[in-house]
Amino acid sequence: MEVACKLTVAKALRPPDRGGGITSTIQCLIDAMPAAIVILADDLSILQSNRRWHDLFEQESDPISDCGIGDPYCDFALKLWEFSPVSPKQVARELKIVAAGEKGGASLTAETTLSDGVHHWAISIFPLKIDNRVRIIVSHEDVTTTVRLTEERRTRATELLTAQIEDRRHLGRELHDSTAQHLVAMSLVLIGLQPPYGSSAISEAVAELKSLVSQVTQEVRIYSYLLHPPELAGVGIARALEDYVKGFVRRTGLPVSFEWNVAQSHRLVSAEVAILRIVQEALGNVHRHADAAQAWVLGNQTDNEFSLVIADSGRGIDPTAAETGVGIASMRARAAELGGTLSIHGSTTGTLVIAHLPLAPAA
Ligand SMILES: Nc1ncnc2c1ncn2[C@@H]1O[C@H](COP(=O)(O)OP(=O)(O)O)[C@@H](O)[C@H]1O
Numbered sequence: 001m002e003v004a005c006k007l008t009v010a011k012a013l014r015p016p017d018r019g020g021g022i023t024s025t026i027q028c029l030i031d032a033m034p035a036a037i038v039i040l041a042d043d044l045s046i047l048q049s050n051r052r053w054h055d056l057f058e059q060e061s062d063p064i065s066d067c068g069i070g071d072p073y074c075d076f077a078l079k080l081w082e083f084s085p086v087s088p089k090q091v092a093r094e095l096k097i098v099a100a101g102e103k104g105g106a107s108l109t110a111e112t113t114l115s116d117g118v119h120h121w122a123i124s125i126f127p128l129k130i131d132n133r134v135r136i137i138v139s140h141e142d143v144t145t146t147v148r149l150t151e152e153r154r155t156r157a158t159e160l161l162t163a164q165i166e167d168r169r170h171l172g173r174e175l176h177d178s179t180a181q182h183l184v185a186m187s188l189v190l191i192g193l194q195p196p197y198g199s200s201a202i203s204e205a206v207a208e209l210k211s212l213v214s215q216v217t218q219e220v221r222i223y224s225y226l227l228h229p230p231e232l233a234g235v236g237i238a239r240a241l242e243d244y245v246k247g248f249v250r251r252t253g254l255p256v257s258f259e260w261n262v263a264q265s266h267r268l269v270s271a272e273v274a275i276l277r278i279v280q281e282a283l284g285n286v287h288r289h290a291d292a293a294q295a296w297v298l299g300n301q302t303d304n305e306f307s308l309v310i311a312d313s314g315r316g317i318d319p320t321a322a323e324t325g326v327g328i329a330s331m332r333a334r335a336a337e338l339g340g341t342l343s344i345h346g347s348t349t350g351t352l353v354i355a356h357l358p359l360a361p362a363a
Pocket residue numbers: 285286288289290312314315316317318321322323324325326327328329351
């Protein structure tokens with residue numbers, strides 16, 4: 001009965017005059033907005049609402065979401081929204097703080113379940129002077145589609161990275177197990193070719209072939225190593241990285257200095273795979289593109305952040321090239337996936353790849 005009564009009053013107050021002293025210009029404006037908007041009175045009851053709010057929440061058939069003119073907004077909010085990451089009580093407090101003029105506004109995110117499933121909302125609370133009185137406006141923007149698309153994009157990016165690793169692992173194994181074996185067979189055939197050769201031209205060709213096969217074998221070993229992702233295999237990130245760097249140095253002949261200043265490696269556990277892949281990709285780039293005489297891999301932990309630097313003394317990355325490759329894009333995606341960032345700086349003295357990753361809270 002009470003619900004029906006409220007609805008009748010709300011309907012009676014709909015245009016041309018929806019009461020509360022709010023001008024019809026303001027009413028037209030908020031009605032044209034896609035967000036659900038309420039204007040609150042001093043006691044934080046709903047003074048005025050727009051069409052979208054009315055369509056969503058002033059429903060007689062649904063007592064949970066029935067909230068119209070004259071109802072206390074906080075009661076409704078506590079009942080309906082699941083605010084994340086804050087609690088509904090904190091929201092009510094925020095609202096009171098903005099209403100008291102102690103804060104210029106507040107932004108929150110919230111979730112609620114409507115008849116067609118879970119909706120995500122971006123909620124803004126802000127004061128607005130209307131007819132010489134300060135009113136509190138609460139705008140609720142339905143961002144469900146954006147949230148879903150972002151989640152979908154994140155899932156796709158993760159799938160893509162996993163597929164990329166699998167492809168590389170496969171290619172690395174093929175290079176190691178097949179191409180490298182064929183090269184061994186070729187060098188055995190060449191070793192079997194013993195002088196006399198009959199002409200100096202053949203003798204030179206055999207010597208050149210031997211040298212070329214040895215160079216190609218070396219390259220194939222390096223690529224199969226770079227393509228095959230290093231395994232964590234329970235040894236911990238510091239040890240896995242150190243082993244990887246040692247293997248890289250042995251195969252490429254490029255000196256790499258490795259420094260690891262991480263006091264609380266347990267806070268890095270969820271970032272371990274990403275760190276390994278970033279180091280692997282960045283060192284692969286140093287080998288392939290930098291023509292460097294020295295490289296560095298540095299890991300450093302501060303209170304709330306972990307920073308990873310891979311530097312080389314090579315020719316320096318061309319900023320336009322940095323936007324073209326898949327490797328750099330996947331390093332960025334790995335950092336972003338963890339809520340971090342990755343930047344690349346090139347100069348005539350070399351290239352710096354810097355990743356900042358958040359740490360898990362200290363136990
Ligand atoms: N350490 C580096 N020094 C110089 N150039 C680099 C370095 N790393 C990357 N680059 C340049 O950036 C480009 C893009 O790198 P990346 O995204 O890893 O793709 P890819 O290695 O497959 O070419 C490279 O082709 C290269 O020109």
